[in-house]
Amino acid sequence: MSESKLVGGCLCGEIRYEIIGEPVFVSQCCCKDCQKATGTGHTTIIGIRGDQLQMAGTPRTYTNTGDTGGSVTRHFCGTCAGRLYTTGDLPGDMKIVQAGSLDDPNQVSPINAIYVKDKPVWDMLDPNIPHFEGMPERPTG
Ligand SMILES: [Zn+2]
Ligand SMILES: [Zn+2]
Numbered sequence: 001m002s003e004s005k006l007v008g009g010c011l012c013g014e015i016r017y018e019i020i021g022e023p024v025f026v027s028q029c030c031c032k033d034c035q036k037a038t039g040t041g042h043t044t045i046i047g048i049r050g051d052q053l054q055m056a057g058t059p060r061t062y063t064n065t066g067d068t069g070g071s072v073t074r075h076f077c078g079t080c081a082g083r084l085y086t087t088g089d090l091p092g093d094m095k096i097v098q099a100g101s102l103d104d105p106n107q108v109s110p111i112n113a114i115y116v117k118d119k120p121v122w123d124m125l126d127p128n129i130p131h132f133e134g135m136p137e138r139p140t141g
Contacts, residue, residue, distance in 0.1 A: 006046075008102040010082030015057030017084065019097065023048050026099065026108045028125055031067060031115035037074055038083060041123025044099035046108055050087075053095050059084050067115075067135070112136065 006019035023046045030042040037043070059075035066072035070089025076082060086096040099105050112130040113119075125131065 004107060006102060006107055008084075008097070009057075010059075010077035010080050010084060010101065012077060012080035012082070014079050015055070015059055015077050015082075015084060017056065017097070017101075018054045019046070019048055020052045020054060021048075023108060024094070025112075026110045028110045028113040028129075029115055030113065030117075030119035030123070030125075032118050033064070033066065033072070034115075035118070035120070038098075041120045042113070042125070043083075044105070044108075044110055045086075046097040046099050046102075048095050048097060050093035050095050053085065053097065063088075 007017070009016035025047040027045050027047070028042050029045050034043040035041065060078040061073050061075050063071055063073040066088060068089070072086060072088035074086050075084050077084065082101060083098045084101055085098060099108055102108070110126070110129060112132060113125045114132045114135055116125070116131045117133045119125070
């Protein structure tokens, strides 16, 4: 993974963030909630410890119940609706950042694909990374 800093923000620039240190994981998530929340076939997510995220600006939030039965809160810009990160009843104190909100998304590369059982047939994934039908065992940093 790159040594350079991971910085990003929403579409309109009102909310900016910086990730301190190396991500714990980067995954392609094909779950139904990601599809509905992003309007895409899958979303690319960066798992980090909670204390690795430094925010400038205050996102709006939307909370629902995730696949595991725990609550999931999505954080997004109230002006442009750009998705930023997700928190919830995850293993440990984790935040899940939307990789597409990075200023340079090429700084990260997914190590696996999860919830592939929900993937639309037209959405193509890298066949060279492991694919999981649901949620794999995750490192918790
Ligand atoms: Zn915005
Ligand atoms: Zn998902």
